[in-house]
Amino acid sequence: MTQNTANKTQIRINTLPHAKDLKDPMMYYFLRSIIYPKLPWKKTAWTGAGFPIELLWAYDVFPLHPENMATVAAARKQSQRLIEHAEGMGYSRDLCSYCKTNFGAVDTRIKTSLGGIAKPDFIAITNTICDTHWKWFQIQARHFKVPAYVFDCPSYVSGTSDETLEGYIDYLVEQFFDFSVFMEKHFGKKLTEKKMRRVLEKSDRLCELWQEIYELRKAIPAPYSSAETSASFFPLVILCGVDVGIKFFEKILADLKARVARGEGTLTSGREKYRLLFEGIPFWYKMKFMYELAAYEAVVVYEPYTYSFGPRKPLNLSLDETLRHVARMMLDVPYSYNLEKRIEYFKRCVADYKIDGVILHENMSCRPSSSGMMDLKEAIQRDCGIPVLILQCDMNDPRAYAEGPIKTRIEGFIELMEANRKSN
Amino acid sequence: MHTIAYFDSSHDMPEEVITAAGFSPMKIMGDVHASNDPADQYLQKFFCPAARSFLTQALAQSHQWAGIIVAHGCDATNRHYDVWKLHVKTPFLYWFNSPIRNDAVAKRFYIEELKRLIAALQRHYGISISNDSLKNSIAQSNDIKRRLRKLATLRSEKDISNREYFTLVSACMTKPKEECISLLQQAKSDWESRPEFPSHKKRFYLTGSDITYAEWMDLLDECGIRVVRDDLSIGERYFANGFPELEDPLEAIAEYYLTIPRPATKISLDGRIDFIVQSLKQTHIDGVLSQNLKFCEPYAYDAVTVNNELRSHGYKVLHLEREFSPAFDQQVMNRIAAFTEML
Numbered sequence: 001m002t003q004n005t006a007n008k009t010q011i012r013i014n015t016l017p018h019a020k021d022l023k024d025p026m027m028y029y030f031l032r033s034i035i036y037p038k039l040p041w042k043k044t045a046w047t048g049a050g051f052p053i054e055l056l057w058a059y060d061v062f063p064l065h066p067e068n069m070a071t072v073a074a075a076r077k078q079s080q081r082l083i084e085h086a087e088g089m090g091y092s093r094d095l096c097s098y099c100k101t102n103f104g105a106v107d108t109r110i111k112t113s114l115g116g117i118a119k120p121d122f123i124a125i126t127n128t129i130c131d132t133h134w135k136w137f138q139i140q141a142r143h144f145k146v147p148a149y150v151f152d153c154p155s156y157v158s159g160t161s162d163e164t165l166e167g168y169i170d171y172l173v174e175q176f177f178d179f180s181v182f183m184e185k186h187f188g189k190k191l192t193e194k195k196m197r198r199v200l201e202k203s204d205r206l207c208e209l210w211q212e213i214y215e216l217r218k219a220i221p222a223p224y225s226s227a228e229t230s231a232s233f234f235p236l237v238i239l240c241g242v243d244v245g246i247k248f249f250e251k252i253l254a255d256l257k258a259r260v261a262r263g264e265g266t267l268t269s270g271r272e273k274y275r276l277l278f279e280g281i282p283f284w285y286k287m288k289f290m291y292e293l294a295a296y297e298a299v300v301v302y303e304p305y306t307y308s309f310g311p312r313k314p315l316n317l318s319l320d321e322t323l324r325h326v327a328r329m330m331l332d333v334p335y336s337y338n339l340e341k342r343i344e345y346f347k348r349c350v351a352d353y354k355i356d357g358v359i360l361h362e363n364m365s366c367r368p369s370s371s372g373m374m375d376l377k378e379a380i381q382r383d384c385g386i387p388v389l390i391l392q393c394d395m396n397d398p399r400a401y402a403e404g405p406i407k408t409r410i411e412g413f414i415e416l417m418e419a420n421r422k423s424n
Numbered sequence: 425m426h427t428i429a430y431f432d433s434s435h436d437m438p439e440e441v442i443t444a445a446g447f448s449p450m451k452i453m454g455d456v457h458a459s460n461d462p463a464d465q466y467l468q469k470f471f472c473p474a475a476r477s478f479l480t481q482a483l484a485q486s487h488q489w490a491g492i493i494v495a496h497g498c499d500a501t502n503r504h505y506d507v508w509k510l511h512v513k514t515p516f517l518y519w520f521n522s523p524i525r526n527d528a529v530a531k532r533f534y535i536e537e538l539k540r541l542i543a544a545l546q547r548h549y550g551i552s553i554s555n556d557s558l559k560n561s562i563a564q565s566n567d568i569k570r571r572l573r574k575l576a577t578l579r580s581e582k583d584i585s586n587r588e589y590f591t592l593v594s595a596c597m598t599k600p601k602e603e604c605i606s607l608l609q610q611a612k613s614d615w616e617s618r619p620e621f622p623s624h625k626k627r628f629y630l631t632g633s634d635i636t637y638a639e640w641m642d643l644l645d646e647c648g649i650r651v652v653r654d655d656l657s658i659g660e661r662y663f664a665n666g667f668p669e670l671e672d673p674l675e676a677i678a679e680y681y682l683t684i685p686r687p688a689t690k691i692s693l694d695g696r697i698d699f700i701v702q703s704l705k706q707t708h709i710d711g712v713l714s715q716n717l718k719f720c721e722p723y724a725y726d727a728v729t730v731n732n733e734l735r736s737h738g739y740k741v742l743h744l745e746r747e748f749s750p751a752f753d754q755q756v757m758n759r760i761a762a763f764t765e766m767l
């Protein structure tokens with residue numbers, strides 16, 4: 001550790017008073033994810049990021065989330081052995097570690113509390129973010145002998161015209177109707193406008209709160225860091241159709257408002273030196289990484305990853321208009337923005353959140369999110385005049401985390417931000 | 425400048441539209457002999473090396489091409505397009521979004537995509553693409569595919585090296601179509617007069633990532649393996665089917681591309697397995713060689729299920745992960761030798 005940080009090791013993240021209440025939505029989800037698959041009248045589906053989870057709630061289907069359970073396995077220090085198990089089954093070291101954690105979890109029948117997941121009634125996924133999602137789910141649907149529905153999202157590449165985008169939306173909307181045939185055929189379930197509206201209202205309320213939380217993160221010093229948001233965004237991932245997440249977010253928001261009113265930040269020192277943007281999925285097996293940044297008086301105040309899960313939903317639209325909107329959101333989320341949009345989006349975030357430096361997680365598991373990263377780095381450095389650190393690692397495979405070199409790179413990055421500040 | 429180059433991770437690019445527009449379609453194959461340093465300025469080394477090589481080739485040669493089309497396929501095509509847009513200089517860069525599904529909904533979308541592509545070509549080059557020219561292109565493609573199908577069956581009967589087969593198929597995707605037809609005519613008289621299948625060689629089925637350079641096919645010959653069937657896009661997927669004879673050429677193109685044997689980049693896994701099993705029933709083979717190029721995710725995902733399924737049908741299967749290199753990999757050769765000895 002450099003001299004610069006040695007005397008600051010006492011600086012820590014001051015967690016919010018209601019942070020512990022995350023256990024409420026967690027318990028809500030975990031209990032149901034254990035019980036529902038055992039009830040013959042209750043339908044469950046595996047799904048993943050990028051899928052409009054509200055659709056499942058509107059069909060009264062309980063979403064089971066293998067990616068989320070993979071993060072649980074990592075947090076419970078199980079992911080490495082599950083990944084290695086999957087590699088023993090023949091899956092390449094180079095494949096996504098979420099997927100391999102899930103293959104290992106299913107094959108070893110690990111408990112839910114350690115990252116296990118029950119067999120679903122069906123599988124619903126998209127290709128909007130990556131190939132992995134649908135390749136992985138297709139394999140598991142075959143394994144479980146359950147039906148699968150894959151929404152085919154055209155890639156919204158840089159330079160796509162508005163007219164072409166509308167054509168892509170038409171295609172997705174047709175698939176919503178096709179999906180309704182699938183749901184009726186397999187489960188006798190129908191989508192009603194009333195149910196969809198109710199779910200969207202709850203989902204929008206959750207997202208509204210999340211966006212308010214993000215607004216408060218603009219405060220200096222920042223009241224809330226990714227050390228906490230990486231866990232607390234959980235209700236957005238799965239619990240969009242129910243109240244339990246809303247109640248939790250309301251408490252968090254109240255804590256944040258009080259903290260900002262007092263002029264306090266999330267660091268125990270009461271001030272912050274470096275405001276960071278972290279791009280990518282956190283290292284779930286090593287969440288201490290986010291906490292340890294505090295020792296450098298650095299706070300991650302913005303993550304496109306957690307922000308992506310909370311887009312507002314327009315209400316009072318007809319079912320057709322709603323489906324068009326949902327389709328648009330599937331093609332166009334910050335986490336999978338095309339490069340041109342991604343660069344513009346990052347520049348806006350850097351300005352809005354007064355960012356001093358950006359950490360880009362070059363994720364060995366996730367080639368899609370790492371594509372264009374060199375250009376993104378170059379554009380931020382050039383246009384925003386701040387340092388960017390590309391950190392190569394993996395979100396679920398602890399074998400990729402090299403403690404010493406990562407620490408050295410973080411310290412070098414802190415020095416760069418310091419030098420940059422002095423020269424400005 | 426009569427070439428429109430295309431980046432296609434399988435066989436999704438409707439070449440017939442390019443020929444109907446008066447251009448020669450050329451699949452970008454990369455160059456395994458050239459360093460990937462130019463592409464590596466923009467793409468990390470843990471991306472598929474073939475896709476990086478395609479970018480290297482485009483950075484060096486795009487000035488010779490009238491334009492470039494990228495067809496939706498794997499995460500490389502889908503995500504690298506943006507990088508190409510920033511760095512590859514070309515008067516016309518176009519994204520063709522072929523669907524991953526192949527049902528009626530996907531077919532309607534595919535036809536819309538075809539119309540968008542045709543409109544973009546017409547607009548950019550100031551040309552008109554008529555139904556008749558599309559029909560002529562389809563007829564030409566059907567002719568090429570029919571000839572390739574006949575020639576490909578000779579692999580298990582005559583002494584035709586892996587390199588010769590690969591070179592001929594890849595030529596059909598990279599050279600002007602008239603030239604392809606004359607190459608196919610020459611190959612017919614040459615291959616038919618060849619000696620019988622060499623008795624010391626084993627007949628193999630080859631599946632997995634596309635092989636984009638002849639040296640890897642040489643390596644297999646060196647190991648005593650003859651590829652007599654395959655499901656590669658630079659292989660049987662390119663010519664397994666013909667275009668249906670339909671009044672509407674766009675219908676025919678959509679029907680063709682959505683019903684050809686499925687690659688790992690498209691739904692479904694069952695469809696892929698069915699095609700392989702069906703081929704294995706048609707032709708006697710000694711073993712299956714399954715491989716994926718390092719960092720090629722679609723095929724690495726499929727390999728476990730596909731290979732287990734083939735084993736359950738009683739076939740002997742070897743799976744390898746290979747590097748992108750023209751040099752013979754001794755480790756790979758040892759594994760193949762151990763496997764063939766066991767047969």
Ligand code: SF4
Nearest residue numbers: 096129130132365366
């Ligand atoms: S980490 Fe990347 S590759 Fe893996 S599931 Fe998520 S988006 Fe897909």
Ligand code: SF4
Nearest residue numbers: 433472498500633720
């Ligand atoms: S080898 Fe695999 S990853 Fe590479 S371009 Fe082809 S399909 Fe994509």
